[in-house]
Amino acid sequence: MNNRLRVLRAEHKMSQATLAELLDVSRQTVNAIELGKHDPSLQLAFKVSQVFSLPIEEIFDPGDEQAMAAE
Amino acid sequence: MSKQQEYPRRGPVGWLNVLKWEGMREVDRQNEKRVNIYAVLWALSLIGTALVVAWDGSPDWIGWALAIIPAALGILVLRSYLKLLRDMDEMLRQMQFEAMAIGFGTGMITGNTLVIIDGFPREWIAPAIVVPMAFSYALRILLGARRLACDAAETEEVQ
Incomplete structure (x- = not known):
């Protein structure tokens, strides 16, 4: 799953550690989500959307997976 | 809010610090510590019970009575591990x-x-x-x- 987490974090001048504290997860989790190595749970995705005041679909993009499901 | 800790990750000390889970939340750290303590106590109680049971002079009922200790500690390990997983x-x-x-x-x-x-x-x-x-x-x-x-x-x- 693709996401704009790193871009949004940079725009808000936020470190991974700060975002991790806001989301109540480890810094590794934030890092893994940014690298696309971990897909967040629905609960965490909602928390991210609340932190950046954006809808989930503007932060996370299922990319190829959605296209494959549609087929 | 969880307290985030950072440790050096370079060199041999960094390798050891991996075990501290840099960035791990305080709640996970505490839960993990509890699991580890109960697991060590469980292992020690198993060894202790096995040694007492293996001693020729011990009556049979002692083995049955002592088996309760590792069983109880084992249940504590299980409960604390489940708590660790749920909160993790x-x-x-x-x-x-x-x-x-x-x-x-x-x-x-x-x-x-x-x-x-x-x-x-x-x-x-x-x-x-x-x-x-x-x-x-x-x-x-x-x-x-x-x-x-x-x-x-x-x-x-x-x-």
Whole structure:
């Protein structure tokens, strides 16, 4: 799953550690989500959307997976 | 809000610090500490009970009575581990599940393979399952932790 987490974090001048504290997860989790190595749970995705005041679909993009499901 | 801690991850000390889970939440750290303490006490009680039971002079009822101690501590380990999993950071929890799956699978494959070998001593069947299970679980956790620490270190430089 693709996401704009790193871009949004940079725009808000936020470190991974700060975002991790806001989301109540480890810094590794934030890092893994940014690298696309971990897909967040629905609960965490909602928390991210609340932190950046954006809808989930503007932060996370299922990319190829959605296209494959549609087929 | 959880307190985030950072440790050096470079060099031999960095390797050891992987075990501290840099960035791990305080609640996970406390839960993990509780599991570790109960697990050590459980292992010690098992050894102690086995030694007392093996002593020739001990009456039979002592073995039955003492077996309650490791059983009770074992239940505490199980309860504290379940609490750890329920409260755990979601990615670390996923790693725990993967490690458990790998551990279980390795134990089953190794154990069953050894059992069908003709002449394999029956008294070694249990260790042949449990030992690979425990080692593969621990190895998966260690390698996963190391990979996470390396990924985190690389992106830290980018920031």
